[in-house]
Amino acid sequence: MLAVSIITACESETKQLPILGPTIIKNTVVDGALIADTTFGAIRGFKFWDQDSNVITENTVEGKLYVTDFFFTSCPTICPKMKQQMLRIHDRYLDEDKVVLLSHSIDPVRDSVQRLKTFAEKLGVQTEKWHLMTGNRDSIYSMAKHYVIAAQEDPDAPGGFAHSGAFLLVDTKRQIRGIYDGTDPQEVDQLMDDIQFLNEQE
């Protein structure tokens, strides 16, 4: 009897994933007082090009869960580990159409479509699953800012750019549901658990 109630208790703790952004602060005046309300918006539209010159926009991820990050192909520090971990997600969800991966290069001058293509081939990437994207420099950096991921040109950083190793999980409403360290296999395990959870929930 005790065991049954413990099991029931455990099951009743349902998992929830927070909505992390993007946040919108809405100011309204009620009876002369300013009320600031935080609501959650969706990730805004975007337009980039992937390793096969496909145009990638918000329509590409419509109705899908996606994982996104920022990197560059000649990055000598954290990127190879991020790509190793992203490849795990790529391999695991290769046959799951609802999951796609979007990696933005923050080095659009050197990371041409051709260079991303070579990089993707050497990594064994299927284009329809994992889009390695380049585009207009300002669009990329403003997109990083929109996702609240640190990315900047920095001549003192190895390779010339400083950026975060974060992976973001974005749901079908284009709301951010999780932020993970993309260099840490355990956090990426968690990310894949959360993908599973969102997939079952919807």
Add this chain to the structure above:
Amino acid sequence: MNKNKRISLALASIATMTVCFESCNYKPKNQGRALYNQHCSSCHMENGQGLGELYPPVAKSDYVLANKESLACLIKNGVSGPVTVNGVTYNAAMSGYPQLTQNEISNLVYYILVELNVQDDSYSFKEVKQQLGQCLISQDES
């Protein structure tokens, strides 16, 4: 055991402990592993397995075994241009690590050869020093 002997034994063991703090935990592979994790594992990955066809393996690597004697120079000065490892051609430039000391390079070579490539032995500090003395001048320095 008389009192004097006991005291001198106690002193000796304290002295040993002090020395131990400096060196008893010291094993070439420990420093080698730490250096590997710090400088190499980003690209060559945590167990030396490499990544796809982007970064070559340095564990169980025919290239490492064929170039045993030039590993020290390779670490110090880097390598560019295509290399073929275990039948796959890689073409990503590796920057050198000229800031590493001879002993550090020696310990790193030890870790790569003995731990990652299951070799019985590595080179002595003296041998690595000799190898480093004979490195071709890297392009950066010329």
